[in-house]
Amino acid sequence: MIQTPTLIIDEDKCRANIRAMAEKARRNDVIFRPHFKTHQSHEIGSWFKDEGVDRITTSSLTMAAYFSKAGWKDITVAFPANILEIELINQLAQSIVLNIVVESLETIHGLDNNLKENINIYIKLDLGYHRTGIAPEKEELISEMMEAIDVSQHMTMKGFLGHAGHSYAATNQSEVARVHCESTRLIVETRNKYVEQFPNLLVSVGDTPTCSVIEDFRMVDEIRPGNFVFYDLTQMHIGSCTAPQIAVALACPVVAIHAQRNEIIIYGGGVHFSKDTLDHREYGNIFGLAAEDNGESWGDLLDNVVLRKISQEHGTIQAPSSYIDLINVGDVIKILPVHSCMAADLFSTYHLSSGKVISRLTH
C-alpha cells in the first residue's frame, strides 16, 4: 500500500513504447541505441533486450559502468568526454565496446595521453541547439580532430553524433519535422565531406520528439531517443505522444484540503517531481496533471486537476469543487509528471503497476 510519494510504472505502456520505437528503427534499417538516462534501471533495460536491443546510450560514465554490470557490451556515453574520469574510461574499455564523444582537440589529446585501452570516438556536432558540439562549418578544426584521432594508438574515428535538443522548443509536429530535416541535413552533409578518407563514418542522431514524430530515418545510421520509454507531459505538449502513452505517474498522499481556495496539499514536492515546469495552454505554468485512479495503474487525465505549486516536499493541486468534494485526507492522487527523466532520477526504486518494486542506479 502506498504511504509516501511513489513512482509507478505501467509496464504494459512502457513495453509498448519500447516496442514501437524498436519497430520504427527496424523499418528504417537503422541502429536503435536507446538512451538509458531516463530509466537508469537494470530491469527496464531487460525489457529493451526483449526487443532485440544490444547497444545503448548513457549520459555518464557512472551510468555506463552500472549498465555494463548488467551485461551491456556496447555503450555510447553521449556527453562530452570528462578526462578527469580517465581511470573509469580505461576500466570500462577493458570489458565493453566504449564509444566516447569529443568536441575539442584538447580532449582528444587528454585522452590520447592517458588511454591504455581502445575506444571508439564520435565527434559531437552542433546541429542548431548551441549547447555542445562543433559547428559543422568549422571544417578545418573537424579535419584536425579526425587526423588526431586517426593517428592515435587507442582511438578509432567512428562517426558524427548530434542531438537536436531544440526540438524540445517545438509545440507541434510540423515544427519537430522542420528541426529534424535541418539537423539531419547538416550532419549528413558533414559526414559526406569526409567519407572518402573515412568510408565507414556513422551518423548518430536522436531525441524523443523527432524519433517519435518522424517516420523516415533512412538518411542516418543510428537513433538514440531516451525519454520515449516513459514519455511525459512535456512530450505530450510537443506532440510526441498522447496521454495514454505516458507510462509513469507519481502516487502522492493527500495531507490537507483547502476547499475554500480549491486546493489540495499532497505529500509530493520538488524532491519528487523536480522543479521542471510546463507552460500548459489551458492551465499556465504546471508541474503535473492528475489522472483517474484505476487501482494499480491510472486512466484518463482528469479535467482541471493540476499540480500548480511545489516546494521541497509539498505540492499544491488546484481542482474544481466537484473533485475536491470526493477527496479525503489519506487518499492517494496519481499525477503525470512534466519531465519524467528528472522525476525518475529522484527515486531509488520504481513500483511497477503489477506491484513489483525494481531498483535503479543511485547517486
Add this chain to the structure above:
Amino acid sequence: MIQTPTLIIDEDKCRANIRAMAEKARRNDVIFRPHFKTHQSHEIGSWFKDEGVDRITTSSLTMAAYFSKAGWKDITVAFPANILEIELINQLAQSIVLNIVVESLETIHGLDNNLKENINIYIKLDLGYHRTGIAPEKEELISEMMEAIDVSQHMTMKGFLGHAGHSYAATNQSEVARVHCESTRLIVETRNKYVEQFPNLLVSVGDTPTCSVIEDFRMVDEIRPGNFVFYDLTQMHIGSCTAPQIAVALACPVVAIHAQRNEIIIYGGGVHFSKDTLDHREYGNIFGLAAEDNGESWGDLLDNVVLRKISQEHGTIQAPSSYIDLINVGDVIKILPVHSCMAADLFSTYHLSSGKVISRLTH
C-alpha cells in the same frame, strides 16, 4: 581528487552558521529546534549537538526515523501529518518525543483512531504564506480541534506552529522584518486567545530569512530555521547572509569550452543543482555563481562567471573572455548554488573541505 560533480561543505563556515544561530536563540531565551531537511546528515547533526542542540525539526517521518537512529530524542515533523504513515508514527513515538503537525479535524480523527503511543500535537496556522495551515480567524475550527486533541487518549495539545514562507519573496531586510512582525503578531495573538484553557501552549516559528535578519525573538517560544546551516544565493539575495557565509559549493569538471560565445560547459546539471532559479539583479535568471578556487574550499565570488543554463547533466557557464582564457578542459569550477536544500538532496555523500566524505539520508 574531484572527478565528477561533488558537493563540498566548508566545515568552518557551516559550524559558524550553526553557532551564530544557537547563540541568537540563547540570547532570546527561545528553544532552538533547527530544521534538518537542508543537510539530512548524521555527521552535520552532530555539529548541532556540539552547540547544545537537543531538539530538531524534520520535514518527513522518514527523516525523523533517520535522525532518531543517531540518538535524537525530540523531533517535530513540520509537515501536515500523513495518516498513511501511522505505523511509522506509532513506531517512532515508542522511542522519542514525537511532535506532529495537524491542520484539520479529519487528520486528528485519523490519528486518534489509530494511535497506540503518545504524541504531541501542534496546530499549523497560516500566517500569510497560504500554502498550509488554518487561518487564525477560524476560531471555531481551532477550538474544535483543540477539544478533539484534548479528549483524545494519546495526543497532547502542545502549541501553534507557523512558517512564514512568504519571507522568501522578500528582496531586502526590511521586507523580511515586516513579514516577521505580521506573522509573529498573528500567531502570538492566536495563542493568547486559548492560553486560559491551555496555559502551556508554545509558539513555534522560523524560516531562515526571518531568523537570520531579526534579532528579537522574545515573543515566541521556539525557532526552527533550516537553510541557514548552508545558506545559498537565494538567501544572499534576500539579505539573510553574505557570500562568505555560504558553506556549500558544487565542484564541477569542465568538459567543453566555447570561447566564441563566452561559454563553458560543465559536468553538473539539473540532477546536481536542481532546477531552482534566482532572478539575479545583474545577471537575470541564474542557477549558480562561480567562486574563486582556493584549493580545498573556495574564496570570493567571481565577477560575471554565471551558471546560466542547465539540462540533465550539462551546465552552461557564461563568463568573460579574461576568465575563459584561464580555463582548460579538465579543470574544476566551484559554484555556489541557488537553493542549497534542493542541491544537497541530490547527493548521497558530501565532501568536507578537510577531505572527509560524509553520508546523508538517501531516498
